Amino acid sequence: MSTLNGFTTDSSRALPLYVLDHNGFAAWNAQQPAALQAWLKSQQFNAAPGSVALLPGTDGLAGAVLGVGDRADAYSYAHAPFALPAGSVWKVAGELDVASASNLQLGWGLGSYRFARYRKPARAPAQLLASPSSEVADVITACLRVRDWVNTPTEDMGPQQLEDAARALVNAHGGELEVIAGDELLEQNFPTIHAVGRASHRAPRLIALRWGKADAPHLALVGKGVCFDTGGLDLKPADGMRNMKKDMGGAAHALALAGLVMAQELPVRLTLLVAAVENAVGPDAFRPGEVITTRKGITVEIDNTDAEGRLVLCDALAYASEQQPEAIIDFATLTGAARIALGPDLPALFANDDTLAQQWLDAGDATRDPVWRMPLWRPYLRYLNSGIADMANAGSRMAGSVTAALYLERFIEAGQTWAHLDVYAWNDSERAGRPAGGEALALRSAWAMLKTRYGR
16 A cells, blocks of 8 residues: 655755746746846746756755646646656745645645555655645545555455455544445345346455444445456457456545545544445356346346446445435446546536535535536436336436436435445546546545535
């Protein structure tokens, strides 16, 4: 698991780092010696977002200028750790306001990340002379956990390993863990989780973590933990299957957010539910055309075995809803349709409660960790009609993310507050502070929303 890299408290080698935006550069530059002005001019440096200029001294480096854009966006600073020399140490020159200093530290921590489980990184990040607050450190840790868990190949990140991750949270923060696995899922009425995972040699399971005081507001977090998705008998093509180790990205978000809630002692009673399976191909794989009676008693005809995420979630959501929490929030790498509509960076938010949705939208704007609200357009339930069951798990290609969310909503009790985030959990390409691979999206804004909602 990644540690909090990129920070030091050793000031002996620290060099000054000037953090400037384009608008503030001219005034700062005018106060510098003529030789330094000429040096920066020769590089055509103007503190554009994402830029760095190293400042020469008589014995080597004398400092650096970090060009940033939106100071409220942690990623404005995230290029620094690998744009500055490896292992160098930097102290911010001048004063930053509290919010900018926190965003700098957050961006530095995110930008220092490299997945190192199987290969040593080519170089070390530059170090920032700083001691992040417990909240900033816990937020960074949560984001890096998502990256690590999603990046880890399935042989090392199966249902058991998701259970281990939940157990580690309980060991660190207290609480209780219950795991219902294998055929016990049938005995305790979780038939869709069992159906999707039964063909794998690794037993499917429902992981239930409970934490907090009994009289606190009850928050339920639910995660889709499909540790690998072949598509089942409706087999994915090779390019569609290539990165399906990331199909547990929803579970990674839910686990990481639960860890953040526990570490920061948010005043809630937390229930975390992760439906952990591998959608495999084998003699016992569930088949197109089968009808499954779900935990809620709704019969579902299997139109497509590659629409498995909503199947494992529906039993978990029904179980969460039975407990009548104040709010249910689920995270899932659910549909390609959401990515076609919004691209990789904007998770699709569906919610049956306007207040919760607006709180998350506002938190996304404040943290620059956005979500985009999509409609629960209930007339599209017709696309899930079945000729022999209460509904089908898939159907038309029309409005694919909407119909997936509508499917999930059927398993929420009337009047229950619920939000669903359809998240990509992945960076397709390398960007400053965002290495290719697993990514935490809307996790920081989810935390900010929960703080607002629960009075922190």
